[in-house]
Amino acid sequence: MDVIVVLWQRQMRRYVRSRSRVLGAIGQPILFLLALGYGIGSVYKRAGEGNYIEFLVAGIIVQTLLFSGVFWGIQILFDKRFGFLKEMLVAPVSRLRVLLGNSLGGATITLIQALLVLVISIAIGFRPHNWLMIPVAILLMIILSVTLTSFGAGIASIVEDFQGFQGINNFIIFPLFFLSGALYPLTGAPAVLRFLTSINPLTYAVDALRWALNGQSHFSIYTDLAVMSVSLVACLYFAVSRFNRIQV
Amino acid sequence: MSQSVIVAENVVKKFDEVVAVDGISFDVKAGEIFAFLGPNGAGKSTTISMLTTMLRPTSGRLLLNGHDVTKEQASARRSFGIVFQDPALEEELTAYENMKVHAVLYSIPKKEQAPRIEELLKLVDLWERRNSYVKTYSGGMRRRLEIARGLLHHPKILFLDEPTLGLDTQTRNLLWDYVEKLSKSEGMTIFFTTHYLDEAEAVAERIAIIDHGKIIATGTAKELAKQTKTKSLEDAYLELTGKTVRDETSLKNDGLNVRGALQRSRLR
Numbered sequence: 404m405d406v407i408v409v410l411w412q413r414q415m416r417r418y419v420r421s422r423s424r425v426l427g428a429i430g431q432p433i434l435f436l437l438a439l440g441y442g443i444g445s446v447y448k449r450a451g452e453g454n455y456i457e458f459l460v461a462g463i464i465v466q467t468l469l470f471s472g473v474f475w476g477i478q479i480l481f482d483k484r485f486g487f488l489k490e491m492l493v494a495p496v497s498r499l500r501v502l503l504g505n506s507l508g509g510a511t512i513t514l515i516q517a518l519l520v521l522v523i524s525i526a527i528g529f530r531p532h533n534w535l536m537i538p539v540a541i542l543l544m545i546i547l548s549v550t551l552t553s554f555g556a557g558i559a560s561i562v563e564d565f566q567g568f569q570g571i572n573n574f575i576i577f578p579l580f581f582l583s584g585a586l587y588p589l590t591g592a593p594a595v596l597r598f599l600t601s602i603n604p605l606t607y608a609v610d611a612l613r614w615a616l617n618g619q620s621h622f623s624i625y626t627d628l629a630v631m632s633v634s635l636v637a638c639l640y641f642a643v644s645r646f647n648r649i650q651v
Numbered sequence: 652m653s654q655s656v657i658v659a660e661n662v663v664k665k666f667d668e669v670v671a672v673d674g675i676s677f678d679v680k681a682g683e684i685f686a687f688l689g690p691n692g693a694g695k696s697t698t699i700s701m702l703t704t705m706l707r708p709t710s711g712r713l714l715l716n717g718h719d720v721t722k723e724q725a726s727a728r729r730s731f732g733i734v735f736q737d738p739a740l741e742e743e744l745t746a747y748e749n750m751k752v753h754a755v756l757y758s759i760p761k762k763e764q765a766p767r768i769e770e771l772l773k774l775v776d777l778w779e780r781r782n783s784y785v786k787t788y789s790g791g792m793r794r795r796l797e798i799a800r801g802l803l804h805h806p807k808i809l810f811l812d813e814p815t816l817g818l819d820t821q822t823r824n825l826l827w828d829y830v831e832k833l834s835k836s837e838g839m840t841i842f843f844t845t846h847y848l849d850e851a852e853a854v855a856e857r858i859a860i861i862d863h864g865k866i867i868a869t870g871t872a873k874e875l876a877k878q879t880k881t882k883s884l885e886d887a888y889l890e891l892t893g894k895t896v897r898d899e900t901s902l903k904n905d906g907l908n909v910r911g912a913l914q915r916s917r918l919r
Contacts, residue, residue: 409755417743486739490800493703494756495728651705 406496407504414478414508418515425516428474432467432520436460437527439586452588460524461613462585464517465605468544471516472551473576475509476559480568483559489651502556502646509552510545517544532618540615543631547608550635553642560645585609589621604634655714656681656730656807656840657702662711664697671697673864674711679857681807684834684841686855688848688888690897694864695844696736699812702842703733716807729757732801736812738793742786746777746796749785750803757804771799775829791822798829802839809833811843815850823847827854852884862892 418424440456447455482488482505491501518541531537558575562568582596583605589597600606611627614620620627657679664672672694679685689695700706702713704720704727713720716730740749750768759767772778775795785793794814801809811830815823831854833839845851851858852872859869868875868891872884879890 406755406758409752413741413744413748413752416748417741420743485742486735486737487741488739489705489735490739490753491756493705493728493733494753495725495758496756 406500407507410491410501410504411508411511414505414512417478418508418512425519428471428516429467429519429523431470432463433523435466436463436520436524456524456527456529457617458588458613459586460521460529461616462583462609463524464520464544465547465583465585465609465612466580467517467520468513468547468551469576469580469605472509472513472548473555473558473572475513475552476555476557477565477568478509479505479556479559480562480565483649483651484564488649492649492651498647499643502642506549506552506556506642509555510548513548513552514544517548531616536615536618540612543608543611543615546631546635547612550631550638553635553638557638557641557645560642560649579603579605582606583609584621604630607631608634654681655679656716657685657842658712658714659698659702660712662698662701662713663709664694664701664706665709670864672701672708675861675864675866677859677866677869679808679840679842681840682834682838684831684854684856685843686851686858687842687844687861688851688858689844689861690892692897693862693892695861696812698861699810699844703731703810704728729804730806731808731810732804732806733810734794734797734801734812734814736816738797740785740793740797740800743784745782745784746772746788747781749796750800753800753803759804767803771802772796775799791818791826794818794822794826795829798826802833802837805837806839808840808842811841813844813846815845815847823850830854848883848885848888858884860888860891867891 436456436459440459444455447453447458452458479488482491491505492498494501521540525531531540558571559568562571582599582603584600585605589600589606592600607622607627607630610620610622611624611631614624614627655678657677659675659677661674661676662672663670663674675694675698687695687698697706701708702715702720704724707721715727718727718730720727741752744752747768750772751764754764754768769778772781775798777792777796777799780788780792785796788796798809798811798814809830815826818826827850830841830843834841843855855872857869857871858875859866860875861867868878868887870878872887875884875887875891876882879887881887881890
């Protein structure tokens with residue numbers, strides 16, 4: 404068995420063995436979907452914008468990927484603090500393979516969470532505009548899960564403690580999420596908000612997923628894909644370069 | 652005289668302007684049980700980190716089984732097993748699964764994995780509990796599992812960094828029994844640190860004492876006592892390093908050693 408496979412397997416075993424984590428991580432997006440979907444839905448409809456839940460699903464899936472992916476970085480922080488990282492780093496294997504095995508595990512877990520949210524959305528009445536586009540949506544989710552877990556791994560390699568990670572959460576993750584057009588349409592939004600949203604790479608991911616699920620998008624899908632590709636490469640580079648510098 | 656498996660030549664480690672290790676040289680012979688002692692902050696952990704390829708020396712040379720730790724990192728890493736000061740096990744996995752991960756990390760051929768894991772888990776009396784999660788293990792069981800894991804890839808050298816910290820007397824005795832048995836049966840070189848001088852006196856064939864980043868004495872427990880005209884290793888140690896209490900200067904991630912700190916506070 405290869406090192407990457409065995410480290411991936413370790414992540415998966417951890418995940419399957421802690422069921423509370425599964426529920427905890429999808430609880431929040433489901434709450435958002437139900438509370439906002441039904442709460443704001445009627446106002447949204449009266450404003451002539453159509454079905455809010457239909458609109459919201461892509462945003463909530465990206466939220467799941469963002470939170471689950473970046474928070475997965477806490478796993479690296481745990482390994483750093485509680486020793487297992489030493490066991491991996493002192494072994495005669497390259498750091499790149501250690502990072503890959505762990506991150507692929509994290510990305511798989513993140514993807515599973517997002518797929519669960521998609522299934523639950525369908526169960527409560529969401530209908531994609533074209534079922535044949537579901538594989539495309541899943542492909543976009545895969546790209547995003549790798550991007551965001553790499554981002555989480557990079558951050559975990561820099562910060563030294565859980566409080567630091569909490570700060571990152573408040574100052575990076577929440578703004579990224581709220582300024583991504585996940586919760587509201589960009590057409591008609593104030594200029595400042597539109598500007599802030601347009602410089603947020605996550606906006607283009609939400610837009611691409613909405614294109615796949617709802618058949619509507621604010622930007623061109625080519626712009627979306629270009630931004631997503633650049634973000635993927637940038638986050639991978641960030642993770643590898645920071646992970647290589649960890650001293651335990 | 653037999654061959655040296657650990658060689659340190661003028662090793663220096665600086666963190667910015669702080670000199671943690673100040674030009675130390677020593678060697679450990681094949682099959683020897685070697686104790687590395689010193690007060691907190693003397694440079695022990697830094698030395699172990701350098702020996703185990705976790706930190707690069709600022710200057711000087713370190714050889715493990717003939718391999719330079721910075722230039723031939725992979726071969727150097729294959730030459731040793733280590734039991735870290737703080738536990739480094741995956742608690743959500745079983746003992747067997749922890750061993751299996753280690754076997755893959757050290758590319759042990761598939762056919763050899765199962766028999767070797769069985770042999771070692773039996774050696775440390777954990778075979779019956781192989782399918783229990785590590786989170787259900789006591790401190791002593793974890794230590795034994797870490798020793799078994801450290802031996803999985805047939806290392807020439809075993810590093811033990813304060814292996815008995817936080818363990819009761821029975822477990823400590825048992826643990827040293829294993830270590831002595833191993834040293835005899837497999838001809839393994841053991842390099843350990845401890846704050847319990849009675850352990851070093853009973854187990855170590857040779858001792859080095861480090862203080863302020865320099866090695867201030869080496870020899871057998873008897874030689875050290877003779878040198879300092881004292882009666883025991885403890886007296887010799889206090890004579891050499893003084894009686895003042897050191898505040899450990901945190902040079903790197905010491906603030907993160909939560910478990911170590913917890914165990915230390917439990918000891919008090």
